[in-house]
Amino acid sequence: MADVWVAPGRINLIGEHTDYNDGFVLPIALPHAVRVAAARRDDGVLRVRSRQQPGVTEVPVRDLAPGAVTGWAAYVAGVVWVLREAGHDVGGFDLVVDGDVPLGAGLSSSAALESATALAVTELSGLDVDRFALARLAQRAENDFVGMPCGIMDQSASLLSREGHALLLDTRTLDTAHIPFDLAPAGLTLLVVDTRAPHRLVDGEYAARRAACHKAAEVLGVPALRDLTDVPTDLPDELLRRVRHVVTENRRVLETAELLRAGDLPAIGPLLTASHESLRDDYEVTVPELDVAVEALLAAGALGARMTGGGFGGCVIALVAAAEVERCAAAVREAFARNGFIAPGCFTATAAAGARRER
Known part of the structure; x- marks a missing residue:
């Protein structure tokens, strides 16, 4: 065997x-x-x-x-x-x-x-x-x-x-x-919505975002955008928006980690939503299915929601009360039906172990 x-x-x-x-x-x-x-x-x-x-x-x-x-x-x-x-x-x-x-x-x-x-x-x-x-x-x-x-x-x-x-x-x-990431004791759940949106131009657009970031770092004289503590103002509009996303997203990651360490799980919700807004407006990697899912989840009471992954399709995650999972999932399904989108898949996720030998 x-x-x-x-x-x-x-x-x-x-x-x-x-x-x-x-x-x-x-x-x-x-x-x-x-x-x-x-x-x-x-x-x-x-x-x-x-x-x-x-x-x-x-x-x-x-x-x-x-x-x-x-x-x-x-x-x-x-x-x-x-x-x-x-x-x-x-x-x-x-x-x-x-x-x-x-x-x-x-x-x-x-x-x-x-x-x-x-x-x-x-x-x-x-x-x-x-x-x-x-x-x-x-x-x-x-x-x-x-x-x-x-x-x-x-x-x-x-x-x-x-x-x-x-x-x-x-x-x-x-x-x-x-x-530590265990939502259950706080009565919370991580809901995942697979939008089933076809990835649109993902390879070329992903490479274009990466190239823009490297160009901005070169113009600003830093090894990488991670080295910026503030958002510069003297860049062309498109590069400025790409840089602003990276700088603010790094801050959101570290703030989220600190909130999780402190056990303040509900407080990460607004950071998730701010991340999505930045990915939508500054990095421009969302598509209508992702934005509609986030809007529907927030309207249904989710504490926060964002696209996850490279964008141009894929999944949305939402921090929701465990008792509200089905209501939030139903809200997304209804919003997708109204917009003529393919029906999404919904499931909850927990933090699992990494790669290993099974037998």
Whole structure:
């Protein structure tokens, strides 16, 4: 029987588009996860299949290079490639992928797949690679092999999270702190709304936001926008708005972490809403489905709501009283029906454990 490794998806409580600016993020791992059953091969071939996707991908590991594998299997192949590029002795594998992280919902199914693969391949190869290094390698696999210029948050959340805690991550230093995140004793729940909105121009727009931030940092003479303590005023309007989001979002992350440490859980609600407003107005990464969901949740009594993930589709999270979950979910469903949107999916989330060997 093959060994199995599991890695969770994630929800980012707050701290959006700050990770590639060396900033702060505050995700939790989800109970939803990707599982990878893995066994070594002695012929140097990587063979990958999925229980959710048709077909089988087979490629000699020596032939792995960016562009050699496309589609979902590229996330697996990219991890094997980046480990070999880093000088590790990695051979062939049989890998079977299964999971229940919703695809295309901004819950980091790709990072979960990378993380589970990285643990499986390194452990079966007898490699001693710590989880911080694995997160960096998995990020590089997605950046350089898949071609998605993501930051380090998603892989870190999947590999480093603890059950019942949010992960406060400094993406520059990779310093972490595990902040208790248990809403139930306060009578609260984290409601997740999968808007099922199709991602619109996400790759090009995501890259454009990242490029704008790097340009602004260069103009302002700082290594990254994380180094700014105040919002500058001498920038063109578009760059100013991008910078303002990053600077204020970093502040919101640190304030949220302090409120959670103090046990003042309801007080994080307005920060979640302020984050969404900044992402909508300054960073311009929301779409109508995300904005309608947030508006409906707040009107129904949510303490705070925001989009989560890269934007241009995906999910909204809301801090709601446990007794009001169904009312808030119904309000979103009704608002979507009025606007002619696809019916959303709604579920509640708790903070789960990070990646691990299952058997």
